[in-house]
Each structure stands twice: as structure tokens, then as C-alpha cells.
Amino acid sequence: MMAHLRRVTLHDVAQDAGVSASTVSRALNGDRRIPENTRARVEYVATRLGYVPNQAARSLVLRATHTLGLLVPGITDPMHGQVVAGFENEASVHGFSVIMASSYDNPQRESRGLQLFARHQAEGVAVLGGILEQRQVLAAVHPSRVVFLDGENPALAGDTSDLPFGCIRVEDAAGGQALVEHLLQVGCRSFAYVEGPAVASTIARKQGIARALRAAGLDDTLKTYAGASLDPVSTATLVSHVLRDRPDALLCYDDRLALIVMDALRAHGLRVPADIAITGFDDIPFAALSNPRLTTVAQPAGDMGKLAVRMLLSAIQDDVMPPSVRLPVRLIVRESSRRVQAA
Amino acid sequence: MMAHLRRVTLHDVAQDAGVSASTVSRALNGDRRIPENTRARVEYVATRLGYVPNQAARSLVLRATHTLGLLVPGITDPMHGQVVAGFENEASVHGFSVIMASSYDNPQRESRGLQLFARHQAEGVAVLGGILEQRQVLAAVHPSRVVFLDGENPALAGDTSDLPFGCIRVEDAAGGQALVEHLLQVGCRSFAYVEGPAVASTIARKQGIARALRAAGLDDTLKTYAGASLDPVSTATLVSHVLRDRPDALLCYDDRLALIVMDALRAHGLRVPADIAITGFDDIPFAALSNPRLTTVAQPAGDMGKLAVRMLLSAIQDDVMPPSVRLPVRLIVRESSRRVQAA
């Protein structure tokens, strides 16, 4: 059965070094009162014996785990991957470990992940693209500090300072707006939006698009299509709509979707951007490698992860959550929207 | 300073429920000796108070953490993302938490990650694409069980059962071979290989390619180019080599590289597959969405992660590491190699 992992303990080291456990502890933790020679000897014995401190015991007595929880919808998404990388990096720089859980856009799994963090006494938790309500999240991990990254629960839309949690969002609407302004400039007059999952950012991006259209006096030009997945049926439906309406430009919820749509359109003989312009959102690495290369809106994904850690640490140390922020985005024009002047 | 996370403890619950701590512990852990009504009351109080068991305390006394460590080169890579997803999923199914660390293909960080696992008393650890020697890894996390996934340290090349660690690899060579056989069939006669990082799989794939070429009596046809990155200089060099040699087919180390190369080639006016066939390796999601869609060799990435967990759990429970395995790969022919019969 379950082989117990008998490891070398502080006492083993103490015994071997002929000192008490306290001395070993102090020596290894750089207590100035321990003279250099004892410290060296203890250290020597410790490494010789292969001693590794037991984190569980440590956190228990220190009442601090130096652990952050990160809840992700799914690590397969390149966009999320970048956030995770930024988060993990920054955490490790500050000596924090991160424990991760995937929610797969499923409230149940989201709760389970938070539960996990609570059990592990995470001192702070970041929720990426979560759909649970803030109250629920807060309750689940109380009293950990929480920051919401790209929170998808509609209630997270407003900016919320003074709350026991922080929000990091991007200028989704501004991104949509920038996209439309660019497309107008290259001569597009009719637009369609391909929706993503029914979450906050889907709506915000669409609102930005609608706003820009309104400003240009093209308010009711915008068609909206349900987003497709890799499944052939949904793409076929989408393509048939495009073929029927023939908009000049197709604004997709995100890059992944845009690439799927572009592929489907090509299979049906539509040329991008000659017949139709396509844009994405996120600027995932592959957006720059598609053919045609994808015009998109870049999100500072890595920075978001980094910032999340910073906010959490600040909240942990100073006991005050920094104000929520909304990060700027950047329009990146590539081939998929380079139209010859359209009608 | 550091606000201590005062949480509700077992004793709080015990007090409030008017029983002893042991009773609460037993009730909450489903000990059959506790009668239904007490169990219910305890449970009620526990949830009302928002009690969450302290994992650190638990692991300490149980001498079992139910934690697995996963070391990844970098979560940004879609291929690795799938392995991670499979691993995490399977672990959570079996009630294990996973703690993850990124190595960024850097031995130092790899060691640090392993150290982290040791401190957290991970009961098993999986190393994905690691470059450290097995001995070092084993020493670093002893006595945890270890499995190497796609280990990139050359010494891992041979199949190794009866060892205190397991290896999960894929049929890299067979994949390379299949690719060549397919390319020969569509009329390619001259080949070039674009290398990845100098690790085991780069070599294995090339060996498979060379073997197939030898079998076809085309041994010395194979040119080898240094792999490019997104950086313009390296791609320019690569393109100039391709332009000079004009091979019929370009076999790239992996999909990511293939997409980069394809993009560079297109920028220089070369058409794929009309002028040159291109293939990748891995079958990342975007391989199916490129234009032209990429011919590649699919690896069972998710299964690898899942299998790693299974091997680890089996080693933990039965104290015997299952034999190493080498997973099959699958040739996926797409547009990038659909040549009209070449000369």
C-alpha cells in the first residue's frame, strides 16, 4: 500500500550535526545569532543528508503559505497561457508558489477550484475569465484576497474600487471601436459580428463596435452571427449567413474564432481580404502566422498576469486592495483587413 | 503588515457544535461510527461557520499530500498545454492536486521547480521535456516517484523498465518515417529537415527521416537547416538556404516551426505546396487552420498527460513503477503536402 515518503527531517540533521533542532532551524533560515562556523557545519550536514524543509509544517507554524491560487478556464487557450506565464513568473520572483486549477467555463469546477485554494490556504487568488458571482468567489476563499482578470460575470462590468477585490480588465469596447474605425478607413461599409460565448467581453466588444458604427451613422448595418466552433455544422451555418448577407467585414470575438471562420470561408471559396475583411481579438501568436495574417487587437496578456500578482501581494502585505484597472489595447493591422477600396 | 489569515478551525466547529474535535474530524471524514444525527449537526455547523480543513495540517499528520508535481518547459506552447490539461484532469479525477512549475528549457529553473515539489512533498512528479539528467531529477525529488514525458535528455533515448522512474515517449522516428513515405508517394525527391532545439526528439525525428530516405535509396538527399524563430534574421537565413537548395519538401521539427517557416516562405513568394511541400509535427490545433492546412504527425498529447498520472498513482500505491512506454503517432495528411506530381 501507500508507501510513506519518509524524508529527512530537521531532527535528523540536528542529531547528525550534534546540535538542537532550533539551532538547525535558525542556521538554515539565516538567523544572525548563529556563528558562521556552526552555520556552515549545519548547512553541510543538511545538504549531505539531502534535507528539504517540509512546507506543510512550515506553513502550519508560520501561518503563511506563500501560495497564490490561479483559476483558469483552460490552459489550452494561447491567450490564457500567456496570462498564466506572466502570473507564474511574477509570483516566483516574489517567492510565491502558485497552485492552478482549470474551470473549463463550468461553475461547478470553478467552485471546486476555489475550494482547493481555500484548503491550501492560498493567500491570494486570481480568477481568470470566471463566471461565478464575486460574492460567491469571495465567500469560497475568504479571507484570501481576490482579483478578477477579464471577469466574465456581467456584474463585473463596472469599475469597482473600495471593494475587497480588484478587477483587471481590458478596454474591450475601445478595441472594437478601433477595429471599426480602421475598417471604415479601408472602405468597409457593412459589418457583421461573430459572437463568442455569452459573457461580458463578448458584449463589451460588440458595444464598442456598435458605438463606432453609430458615430459613423451606420447604426443598423451590424449583423450578428452566433459563434462557430471547429464542428462542421456550426461553421456551415455561419458561412451560409455570410454568403447570404455578404458583409464587407467580419469582426470576430477573438483570434481563435477568426482563424476558424477564415478557414471555413476559404473552404467555400471566399477570399480574405479581397472578398471580405476579417478581424480577431487578443493577438495570439498564431494571428501573425495565418495566411492572410490576421488584423487584431492586442491585449497585454502577460502584463495582466503580472499585475494580478502585484495587486494580490500588495493586498496581502498592506491589507488594502489596489484600485481596479482597465488596461489599454492596441490595434494591429495586418493583411486580413487590407482591402482594395471597396464600393 | 502581513495580515494573518485567521480561518475557522476544527475546534471552532467542535465548540459550536458542543462536541470534541475528534468527533468533528470523524464526522466530516465519514467515519461510520458517528451516528447520522450528530454527523448532520456537525456538518451543518461546519458549513454555517464556513469551515475549510487546513490541508497543511492534514498532510502533516497523514504524511500524505495527495499532490503531484508537473514540470513544464512553458505553458504557452499549445502542445504542452494539451499534456497539462490531460494531466490535471486525470489528477483531479483521482483526488490529487497538481502543483506546476515552468522550466523555460533552463536547467536552473528546472532544478528550482523540482525543489519546489520536494518542499511541497509531492508524492509523484512528472517532468515534461526536461533536459536534466535522470539521476539529478531523482535526487532532487527523492523519494517521490518520477515519470519523464518526452524527456529530452539524450540518455533517456533507450527504453528503461525496472528503473525507479518511467518514461513516456512517442514514436518520433516512426513519425518522421511516415512523413517521408507520404512525401515520396506524392512525388518529392529531395528533402530538407529544419531542426528544432538540440534535444532528443529533434534527433529522433531526423533519424526516422534519414532511415526512410535510406530505404528509398535517397540517403544523401537530406539537407539540414538550423531552426528559425520568429526573429526576422533567422528566418531570412533559412529562406535563403531554401531558395538556394530548392528541396521538394521541407520537414520541420514541429508545427509551430512549420507555421513560422511557411509564413516566411510566403513572404518570399514561394507557394506551398505548389513550389514546396511542408510538414510539421504534433498536430497542434492551429495546424488544421493554417492556409494551406498543415500535414503533420499527431501526438496523443492529452493521453500522455493522463498516462503520466496513471503511472505515478500506480507507483505510489503499489510501490512499483509501471514499464516505460512509447506511444504511437498518426500521420495526418493535409494540404501543405498535396503536390501535383513533381519532377
Next chain:
DNA sequence: CTGAAAGCGCTAACAG
């Protein structure tokens, strides 16, 4: 400068 003792939150004998 160093050791002895107490205790972090929890579980597991061992009595009752």
C-alpha cells in the same frame, strides 16, 4: 549564543 518547551490544525490510537 543555544536548548527546552510549546503549539500551529489536524488525525489516530486508546481508553472509557
Next chain:
DNA sequence: CTGTTAGCGCTTTCAG
């Protein structure tokens, strides 16, 4: 059926 006791591995007063 339930409470008391001891102790997981570590840090930290508090004495010496």
C-alpha cells in the same frame, strides 16, 4: 459512540 492524548515537522518565545 465519543473524548483524551500524543504527535506529524517546524518555528519561536523564554530561559540559561
